[in-house]
Amino acid sequence: MSPTTTSRTLPHTILGIVLLAFMLFPVYWMVNVSLQGGSTAASSTFLPTDVTFDGYRTAIEDQTGNLLTSIVVALGAVAVSLAVATPAAYAVSRFRLRGLGVFLFALLLAQMIPGIVIANSLYTLFNDLGLLNSYAGLVLANATHGIPFAILIMSAFMRSIPPALTEAARVDGASHFRAFWSIIVPVSKNSLITAGLFCFLFAWSDFMFGLTLTTGADIKPVTLGIYDYLQGNVQSWGPVMATAVLSSIPAIVLLVLAQRYIAAGAMGGAVK
Amino acid sequence: MTTTLAAGPTGASAPPRSAPPTRRRARRRELTAQWLFLVPAIAYVLVFFGYPIVKNLVMGFQDYSVRTFVTGEAPWVGLANYAEVVSSGIFQTTVVNTVLFTLGSIAGQFVIGLLFALFFKRRFPLSNVLRSLLLLPWLLPMIAGSAVWRWILDQDGGILNQTLQGVGIIDDPVRWLTSPDIALVAVILVNVWVGIPFNMTLLYSGLQNIPDELYEAGALDGATGWKAFRHITWPSLRPVVNVVLVLGVIYTLKVLDIILGLTGGGPANATQTLATDSYRRSFQEFSFGTGAAVSNVLIVISLVFAVVYLRANRRAEDE
Known part of the structure; x- marks a missing residue:
């Protein structure tokens, strides 16, 4: 880059970093406070001068079970979402069936239904089916966050796969399922990863279903663990922030390691 | 545009009625195979989006409370819930x-x-x-x-x-x-x-x-x-x-x-x-x-x- 363009773009880069610092200040604060023990500290200092991991020790004592629950539920939701959404995305992108338009319309509307509406009704349904306070119930409910999104984003990608690819296999006698499983799924791997990552994040961040569909302490996602801390008057913010940091790790890791998938998903949100 | 085998040149132009029975059966089998890809998603959407909306609309007209969970009864109350909500401060x-x-x-x-x-x-x-x-x-x-x-x-x-x-x-x-x-x-x-x-x-x-x-x-x-x-x-x-x-x-x-x-x-x-x-x-x-x-x-x-x-x-x- 020539010196003149550098001098012209440098102020932009600096301003960009300032904006980012401003926007991410709460994230910094979260990490900062999590490292300050002070069990009854009335306030926090700007830098964690006395780094202590007491907050994390308490958080891990309190929340290990909840973190594991969140992992199990989120992975389960990914599995259910992809199992349901991938074949549907293939059908939407390839077949010309009467009624597909209605189905797509229903998916768009489904994304707009307020979660509390679903929670209201699922509570009574799950109560009848014995699915309250169960992993299966949370997994199934959390898949609502991801399935419509996953179908829309994967079908958009599958539309770009040349039809000749599967037609050749079909002429050779392969069934639709075989063509789907051994051609479409491998070719669409990236869009499956994008959809899966977002399904994971949606389910991991879920608060609504954890709040409404679990009542005891046995099965409780970490988001509810944080909420429990916030219920009363918080005496010590170290463990609360440590838990918040632990619950933010998936988002941070994915944003750094899987940036291109996240970017693709964010854009997918725009075109749906 | 994507053309599927089902909607190929012959399938699209020939009305099913005049098609020979074997082809009609093959076409039906083809359609079934295609719909099977959508069955899980449709079932899921019906249970987890369709049902809640309908259930919610119905519950809005019912006295659905703690007692309901014990007795299983949710008496019909017409617009009473809405009246209560709107008149509440x-x-x-x-x-x-x-x-x-x-x-x-x-x-x-x-x-x-x-x-x-x-x-x-x-x-x-x-x-x-x-x-x-x-x-x-x-x-x-x-x-x-x-x-x-x-x-x-x-x-x-x-x-x-x-x-x-x-x-x-x-x-x-x-x-x-x-x-x-x-x-x-x-x-x-x-x-x-x-x-x-x-x-x-x-x-x-x-x-x-x-x-x-x-x-x-x-x-x-x-x-x-x-x-x-x-x-x-x-x-x-x-x-x-x-x-x-x-x-x-x-x-x-x-x-x-x-x-x-x-x-x-x-x-x-x-x-x-x-x-x-x-x-x-x-x-x-x-x-x-x-x-x-x-x-x-x-x-x-x-x-x-x-x-x-x-x-x-x-x-x-x-x-």
Whole structure:
């Protein structure tokens, strides 16, 4: 880059970093406070001068079970979402069936239904089916966050796969399922990863279903663990922030390691 | 366009009636095979989206309470739930709060998101990295965001009051989350923070689709800076703007975690919205009938905006 363009773009880069610092200040604060023990500290200092991991020790004592629950539920939701959404995305992108338009319309509307509406009704349904306070119930409910999104984003990608690819296999006698499983799924791997990552994040961040569909302490996602801390008057913010940091790790890791998938998903949100 | 084997040249032109039976059977088998791909998704959508809507509508007309879970009986009460909701003092408050929360959040998210999008459109070193890191507030669990904001906004120990007092902008600490007059503003502020990345991302992709030639031609006519924005950027971006605004409304109407995490709907219902009130009625007072009535109001509002969204989206695709 020539010196003149550098001098012209440098102020932009600096301003960009300032904006980012401003926007991410709460994230910094979260990490900062999590490292300050002070069990009854009335306030926090700007830098964690006395780094202590007491907050994390308490958080891990309190929340290990909840973190594991969140992992199990989120992975389960990914599995259910992809199992349901991938074949549907293939059908939407390839077949010309009467009624597909209605189905797509229903998916768009489904994304707009307020979660509390679903929670209201699922509570009574799950109560009848014995699915309250169960992993299966949370997994199934959390898949609502991801399935419509996953179908829309994967079908958009599958539309770009040349039809000749599967037609050749079909002429050779392969069934639709075989063509789907051994051609479409491998070719669409990236869009499956994008959809899966977002399904994971949606389910991991879920608060609504954890709040409404679990009542005891046995099965409780970490988001509810944080909420429990916030219920009363918080005496010590170290463990609360440590838990918040632990619950933010998936988002941070994915944003750094899987940036291109996240970017693709964010854009997918725009075109749906 | 994609052509499937089922809708191939012969299948499409020959009416099924005149086709020989074997072919008709083959075609039916083909159709069944195709529908099988959709069966799980259709079943899921019916159970987890269709059923809740219908159930919610029905519950709105029932006395659905703790007793229902014991006896299994939910007596039909007509419009009593709606009458109770509307005549309760809190209803007017929640509607006003919902409108203010939505308008305030959208205005803040959109304006700042648009400014960010315009800024990042000028390519500069690190612009892509910085822009993708900006997505973080949106990807974090909202309740984690609420938790840290709760501490930042704390009246006495919070860093915001300490900083504002330190530089002399305020003399006494602001009761961000405990004053009925200010709490809603604070909750809006946090929701704006969460929503900026989403607005920025969609608007940025919209800006990317405006051809450079338009700006080059405009520059020849003297349209630069603000003029270029008014006469080139804004008109070209309008369809995307519509979509962003309507989606913003739909997502904001749903918000529960931020409000429950920050204020729990208080103080004195100052931050109670239709969504949190529906939660409160159903899951704290176990009055599922009135809770359903409130969320049915929410469904109607969301559906109105959904229709607006679909029309805006179609216009965005046409242009």
